[in-house]
Amino acid sequence: MADEQLLPEVHACGQCEEQFETEDQYLDHECPATGFTPRDPEHLGDEFKAVSEAALARGAAQKEKEEE
Amino acid sequence: MRALYLNTCLGINKVDRLYHAATVEIDERNGAPAGTLTHNITNTNMGSVDSVNLDPVANPVTPGNNTYEKWQQIHVTAMGGSSQINNLKIWRTGALGGSATHVTNARTSSYGGAATYATPIATASTLATQTMPTSAPGTANLGIGGSLAGALTATGSSDYLIHQIQTNSADTAGSTSTMNYQYDEVA
Numbered sequence: 001m002a003d004e005q006l007l008p009e010v011h012a013c014g015q016c017e018e019q020f021e022t023e024d025q026y027l028d029h030e031c032p033a034t035g036f037t038p039r040d041p042e043h044l045g046d047e048f049k050a051v052s053e054a055a056l057a058r059g060a061a062q063k064e065k066e067e068e
Numbered sequence: 069m070r071a072l073y074l075n076t077c078l079g080i081n082k083v084d085r086l087y088h089a090a091t092v093e094i095d096e097r098n099g100a101p102a103g104t105l106t107h108n109i110t111n112t113n114m115g116s117v118d119s120v121n122l123d124p125v126a127n128p129v130t131p132g133n134n135t136y137e138k139w140q141q142i143h144v145t146a147m148g149g150s151s152q153i154n155n156l157k158i159w160r161t162g163a164l165g166g167s168a169t170h171v172t173n174a175r176t177s178s179y180g181g182a183a184t185y186a187t188p189i190a191t192a193s194t195l196a197t198q199t200m201p202t203s204a205p206g207t208a209n210l211g212i213g214g215s216l217a218g219a220l221t222a223t224g225s226s227d228y229l230i231h232q233i234q235t236n237s238a239d240t241a242g243s244t245s246t247m248n249y250q251y252d253e254v255a
Binding site: 009015039041 | 103
């Protein structure tokens, strides 16, 4: 078990399959498959972006209702 | 589904708020520790190999055997305009083939805390021992920082979700169902 832990961690992008040594390197790469970095909602695709926007709109509407 | 509560102070207008959601992906780790962490997986197909985004047709489970465990995390890669991600809920919708069972470490009570990653196994999981819910649980069933009440206030990941399908010899190979990963996002 101790020997297993000595193996280096590898981060792979599930979209372009490029591999990185650190998470920050992964988060900062501009993915050739999507044209965005993993920090951008667009990296997760149109469906995620649409669901995210719809959820935010619902949250905003609820907040406004609570403040009335 | 998310519950979002956004501040309307500081003159933030609707357009701005629409573009300040957190960015959240599902990751999966495979192989011997530390393993390879594949970010933003495209599916959670389960089969007879320890592999991300696997081809279930090329890697079917012989009835009576188990799939390899999946070790997955909910990963917040950007907080957007949110202050907190919490209340993680995991469940499956859709039937399995025959009398196969789907087991997980996710649970709403007697949560075992954050598991330390270990090489996924195809023998019966000793960590995934509770039946996977088939509808949204009433409360969180996956922890953050080892606690079901935990929250992410900056980029980071949840505890590992471990799950495995265990089949019986009379089962028919092949079924399709959907995994659901839900979180709340708070302004």
